[in-house]
Amino acid sequence: MAGAKFPTQESESTAKQEGASNQKKPTSAEQMEEAVKAINQQIQQNGSELLLSVDQGSDRIVAKVINTQTKAVIRQIPSEETLALARNLKHSGRGRILETKV
Numbered sequence: 001m002a003g004a005k006f007p008t009q010e011s012e013s014t015a016k017q018e019g020a021s022n023q024k025k026p027t028s029a030e031q032m033e034e035a036v037k038a039i040n041q042q043i044q045q046n047g048s049e050l051l052l053s054v055d056q057g058s059d060r061i062v063a064k065v066i067n068t069q070t071k072a073v074i075r076q077i078p079s080e081e082t083l084a085l086a087r088n089l090k091h092s093g094r095g096r097i098l099e100t101k102v
Helices: 009-021 029-044 080-092
Strands: 048-055 060-067 073-077
Touching (some): 029 048, 048 080
């Protein structure tokens, strides 16, 4: 086993410290605003705009790409259907997932 390296306490300790320093820290509202501004600058070159909001019924973050000239929604994540499902799950608990009309 020439050249084989076995972990030592020192190398294990270093690895743990590096792993701890690589953990992501929560993003602040200010950092989010800066990121959205940077994304918007890129998107606006294509005649679009990024809007971020919170859906009140489901408490989910909603991202919409809007055509700046027509104000039409080009893409929305999550979709309206997904938001409706999340709202139903939140308000009804378990059991009633979809609202059906006969």
